[in-house]
Amino acid sequence: MIVRAREKWLGRVLLIILMLVTIMPFISLFVTALHAPGTYPSGLEWPAEPRWDNFVTAFQSANMAALLGSSFLIEIAVVPAAVLFATLAGFALGHLRPAGGRIVFVAFILGLTLPFEGIITPLYFQIREMGLLNTRWAIILPLIGLFMPFAVMWMRAHFITMPADLSEAARMDGATTWQLFWRIHIPLSVPALSSLAILLFLWTWNQFLLAIVLVNDPEKRTMAGALGAFQGQYGTDIPLLCAGSLLILTPTLIIFLIFQRHFVSALMQGSLKG
Template identity: 75%
Template sequence: MRVSRREVLLGRALLVVLMAVTVVPFLSLLVTALHPSGTYPEGISWPADPQWGNFADAFTAANMPALLLSSALIVVGVVPASLVLGTMAGFAFGHLRMPGHRAGFLLFVVGLTLPFEGILTPLYFQIRDMGLLNTRWAIILPLIGLFMPFSVLWMRAFFVGMPDDLSEAARIDGATTWQLFWRVHVPIAMPALSSLAILLFLWTWNQFLLAIVLVDDPAKRTMAGALGAFQGRFGTDIPLLCAGSLLIMTPTLVVFLIFQRRFVAALLQGSVKG
């Protein structure tokens, strides 16, 4: 089926519009971050004297070395646990299809509809009763639970398309359920696992709400918690806030750019599986 020139031009124009919508906010952040500290820039206007030192000032003001370490520890606590639990549950729901798997799967689907804001108050009191307030566990444990519905659905979508002949051949060779999972299905599911790991990393690294509500010590929050350092008693330092936002986004952008091919490959593999 041939595509007309008009459709090609329309598609390219749409891509340009979408790219502009994506790039303009980052450009606005960069331009604002280069204005003198304490000013209130209006619109997207390049400053006469760009203050590149704002990035160093923001790095120091937010105590970002401590927050980098804290975010790394939280990511290490959340992402591997979510991957293991989500992959095992997705395998059980998508391939083993144990009794009651439909009802259990519906519970995870319902879990996707629960917003963080709606459960924040009961979560606060539960974490308080557990004695975990103002610790990194107050962020790690809730995130593992909140990420579980998406992780299970993501991995189930992959395992449900795996051919039964592959499992039957492994069973004939004497493979147990664990060997079938670990030695046969997990290696094949690496594209889905790696893309899920990228998403979980991005969501954990950028987690802001749980960090500021459940943890009082800024040094135990995620990187996004550093944004509160630019809000003073009498106002907010907008240029430093924008500089800090760009610094916080840099690791996530680097990770996505490095692994974007693997992420796109996982999405395309899921779209053509059948």
């Protein structure tokens, strides 16, 4: 009993330390954002007169109303398409297991090793040849393709753990492959689908490199991509930069808090099946 109590308290202490390490950067950003513009705050010193108007100034200076609309347009185009393609491919590789599926599986694994930085130059020339530079399609199409390796592996890992007896029973009842996919497997895949959608939403929202290189107009970029233009304008104004960063982070934090149960449910489901 004494050993279990010690382990319990040790676990709590470690969780508290981890929580503090995670939260401290956000607290530092928040406190710095409340200082007077043009100053150089040191540490976590709370300002004598908090400048809450820094958030309004950052929002207006970066034209974040237009950026919000652009980011949501990109999200609406990227996330549903990526989830759909990944679900179809994951079902085929994980459940139907067609001939040559292992070769395709290896190709997707190799795709996981490709960093964005390593392909940005050839991607730039390809997008230019397609006439899509400085358009939202220059962000949407590459992101869908770059998300496929992880997304397909995620959905394959889910479908491969589905009980074979369930599919056999549906087949005996006369279910076609499409009915098996749509009526049996999709309803059981809601946690995996929702958690994948959350991840793709966060990654798309925070996409910086593609937006900076392939799109010149800040109002056609993602919120994170527009931070580069904002930094160029207020590169020496640390409080305004922190305020802008927090405004960009806020939507992703809200989305995660709303759907965290689905995300945790998918992770727990995978651990129990594994």
